[in-house]
Amino acid sequence: GVYRLKSASLTDKSGNRSLYRREEDIRDDDEEEALEEIPSFQVVKDPGTLSPLACQVERQDLSAGCSTALSLTLPQAPIGFDKATTVFWNPQNGRRLIYDIKEEDQVAAGVYRSELDIPDHEPQGSYTLLKITVKDRAGESVTYASNGEEDSLPLPVSCSFQVGPQTGDNTPPALQSISIVESRSKGNNREYRVQVKASDDLSGVEHITLRFQNDQNDHSVTKVLTKDDRLGGVYTGWLQVSRYEPDGTFQLDNVALMDEAKNYQAYCRPADIKDWNHKLPLPQAVSFTLSGGVSQADENGPQLLSVAPSKESIDAGDDLTITAKARDDLSGVDSVKLQFKNAEGKSINVTLKEKGSGYEGKVKSFQTKQEGTYRLTRATLTDKAGNRQVYTTSPQGSQLPLPLAASFTIND
Incomplete structure (x- = not known):
């Protein structure tokens, strides 16, 4: 790959230290300097002899929450094997399961075996080997892929398994209601306390993303709620809006929910529903109005x-x-x-x-x-x-x- 300079630290004999970073990595509270030049170099992959000879899953019929053995056979290379990363793909829903096999997993000459764990509530479907990245002890790696991925070689082996429907979570979370229950001033922000009721049938809600939009100037603000924000079946958090936002009404524009099994569902205003976006209508209209006397957005630096x-x-x-x-x-x-x-x-x-x-x-x-x-x-x-x-x-x-x-x- 291509390696670009990320940071450089210099210390003199008196203990004075200067730290340089790329412009985009400097935070406002850091006393750091920007790199004026970004040198780089490229490492060219050498496939060597570490091309997979076989890949096998001990059991092909699996269910969510269970595990089996994943075996990988490699040729004996003089420089030695370090790690292989295998990626299995479910074409029905695009989900990927990633498993590592390491040097310490060797069970025989050239044969390595590791655990293949199916996550709880994994949706049913057929998973096939999409790619393998093999790395040797010198740090060189090569990727073999079945989808013609850039900078990869053809995948020389095949492997698959089936996840049955016994306990699979195939249903996304459902949004029930949203409300704003109070507001307050805090520093340079106006904060609004939002409450969301949502449910999921099996794995549970992982996160909820709320977006409010000011239709007068298209400015938007977002808030992400996680399972840590859940209390008594209600997800609660403070939405922050800069007090320098121009006056106007922010309408609830979009809500996206994802569960622990990665099922996803988005909700939007009824007028924004299209055949291609697969969104559902918001259960109700929710809005808040800013009236701090700001007539236009502050978009220019000092x-x-x-x-x-x-x-x-x-x-x-x-x-x-x-x-x-x-x-x-x-x-x-x-x-x-x-x-x-x-x-x-x-x-x-x-x-x-x-x-x-x-x-x-x-x-x-x-x-x-x-x-x-x-x-x-x-x-x-x-x-x-x-x-x-x-x-x-x-x-x-x-x-x-x-x-x-x-x-x-x-x-x-």
Whole structure:
């Protein structure tokens, strides 16, 4: 496969550490730097001699909740076998069952045997071997597939088994009712307590996904309820809506339910039912209205206006205060994070908090042990609606070039 650089950590002899990640992996609360280049390399698979010779299920007629033996025969390879992953497929419903066979499962020369467990409430049907991925001790692997999967070789063996109808769960959960019972303000959000009644005949509900949509601007909010949210047959949770969402009425638009046997059923508004989507009508209309005085959605990140260190030059080990000014069009600036670098690539990160009409943060003494001139290379601003804007000296994608320069010098 193709390996792309995900992160890099650098530590100097004084114990200072810098962590670099890909832009999409950086969280707002992380003091990390973005990788400006993403090098990669490709590992080409070598099938070698680890091609399956036989695959067999001890019993072909099974039932949900039972188990049997799965055997795999491989040639004796000089480098040795590590693990094989087998995937069985039920074409009637698209379900897949995955089983691993490992080196320690060897029972004879070239023969490996492991347990094939049928999950409780597994739907009935015929399962056939779809693919096998074999890995040797050197870490090389090759996939054999019957469906012509990309980067795979033809599957040289066949194997199948049947799951009978004795205890199979073939019926999806049923939605009975939905209601909003109370609301409250919490931080930058308005929260609505939703209650859902749903049932399942055998395996039980695994999760419920609710989606409400504001038809005036197509904004939507979702909430996922799990079996941990169930009390007395009712699933309950708080749906969060940013208080910076524009005013309007959010209608219950879609509810999706899945049980432990992976049976799935979706419900939608009657007008949205189509022959092809196999959805059922929602049992009732449910809605809530926002009226916080917001006329339009906040979809733009904040703007950086100025950055100013309190001193142009400090001695190693001293503190330094950084101030900045920023603005946001609607919800207001929530946080400002800055990164400075010297010529050797040593970085100093500082998070600024609101103070007066601007933002202020402190570069602490443990960060100023290495001399050099540190220049602003990156600024990350987030508003109270969650919008984020990144300014950098090497912009990529949605990033913007830094609109200003700022620096300070640490003297030895």
